[in-house]
Structures are given as structure tokens and as C-alpha cells.
Amino acid sequence: MSAPARPAPAPEDAFRAAARHWSTGVAVLTTRSGEEVFAKTVSSFCTLSLDPLLVSVAVARHSPLVSAVRGSGRFAVSVLTDRQHGVARRFATPGAGRALGTFTAVPMRAEATGAPVLEAALAWFDCRLHGVLPGGDHAVLVGRVAAADASPGEPLLYHDGRYRSLAHRSPGVGA
Numbered sequence: 001m002s003a004p005a006r007p008a009p010a011p012e013d014a015f016r017a018a019a020r021h022w023s024t025g026v027a028v029l030t031t032r033s034g035e036e037v038f039a040k041t042v043s044s045f046c047t048l049s050l051d052p053l054l055v056s057v058a059v060a061r062h063s064p065l066v067s068a069v070r071g072s073g074r075f076a077v078s079v080l081t082d083r084q085h086g087v088a089r090r091f092a093t094p095g096a097g098r099a100l101g102t103f104t105a106v107p108m109r110a111e112a113t114g115a116p117v118l119e120a121a122l123a124w125f126d127c128r129l130h131g132v133l134p135g136g137d138h139a140v141l142v143g144r145v146a147a148a149d150a151s152p153g154e155p156l157l158y159h160d161g162r163y164r165s166l167a168h169r170s171p172g173v174g175a
């Protein structure tokens with residue numbers, strides 16, 4: 001007698017299960033709009049084009065960060081080091097990614113466009129908004145890179161719902 005067939009998972013569950021196997025770096029997307037700064041932990045960052053220099057990042061469509069970037073016309077992406085899982089957790093917390101003036105606990109500075117770049121980032125890309133593409137429940141922000149830089153160090157990674165490092169020394173912090 002053959003075993004009863006397993007019911008097929010719902011498409012959303014299958015999508016989520018497959019997506020857990022996609023490993024990414026972790027970055028903080030920022031912008032400044034007037035007196036307000038916005039920051040959000042993202043894993044959807046992509047380098048897109050070399051000529052011109054373009055990057056993209058997908059952001060939940062209704063996030064205030066999307067309208068702030070549309071208004072300011074600039075954003076920065078700061079790539080996190082494997083010591084910055086606390087920063088990643090902070091800016092993945094609902095409501096914690098918006099402040100007047102500065103985020104006192106997370107030092108940032110302006111580079112070419114005035115979008116805030118994290119002081120302790122492993123690498124950063126400072127961008128002028130090139131376009132906003134539709135992406136279902138997300139908006140794909142495309143940025144033209146005005147300046148970028150990198151420092152020595154190891155990246156923070158995200159895989160299977162956990163922060164990890166290349167050295168397999170997991171920071172041991174769940175999402």
C-alpha cells in the first residue's frame with residue numbers, strides 16, 4: 001500500500017520555504033528628508049549596472065521610507081559587518097527606523113548626496129534616486145551611485161532566518 005500523498009503546501013509557504021535557502025548580506029537603507037532620518041534593515045540590495053553605476057533595493061511599498069526617498073531624491077545603503085547584528089535588529093524593529101535629526105546610538109555622516117551613511121559600515125553606496133519600479137507589494141528603488149567606499153572586515157550574513165558570519169562564528173541572534 002502506498003503512503004498517502006502529502007498535501008501540496010500553499011504557494012506562499014513554498015515560496016517562504018524556498019526563500020529561506022537564499023543567503024544574503026545585510027545592509028541598512030537610509031535617507032534624510034528635511035529634519036527626519038529614516039533607516040531600515042534590508043537584504044534585497046543588489047548591484048545592478050556598471051554603466052551607469054546603479055544599485056537597487058526593494059522596500060515594502062507602504063513604508064514611509066519609500067515616500068521619504070521619493071521626496072528627498074537620495075538614499076544610501078550601508079553594508080553591515082559581522083559585529084553589527086545589533087544594528088540590524090534595531091532597524092528591523094517596527095517604528096525604530098525614524099528619528100528627528102540623528103540616531104544617537106548609531107553614528108552616521110553625510111557623504112556626496114546628504115543621505116546618512118553609517119560610520120562603522122563595511123561598505124557604503126551613496127545614491128541619487130534614478131527611478132522607482134513596481135514590484136508587487138514592494139517598490140524597487142533604483143539608485144545612481146554618486147560615491148561608494150569600503151573598509152576591511154567581514155560581512156554580516158542572513159540565512160535561514162538567522163544572522164551568520166563567514167567564519168561560521170554565528171552571532172547567535174535570531175531575526
Ligand SMILES: Cc1cc2nc3c(=O)[nH]c(=O)nc-3n(C[C@H](O)[C@H](O)[C@H](O)COP(=O)(O)O)c2cc1C
Nearest residue numbers: 040041042043044058059060091092093094095158
Ligand atoms: C535580515 C532582514 C532583511 C530585511 N530586508 C528587507 C528588505 O529588503 N526590504 C524591506 O522592505 N524590509 C526588509 N526587512 C524588514 C524591515 O527591516 C522591517 O520590517 C522594518 O524595518 C520594520 O519597521 P517599519 O515597519 O517601521 O518600517 C528585513 C528584515 C530583516 C531582519
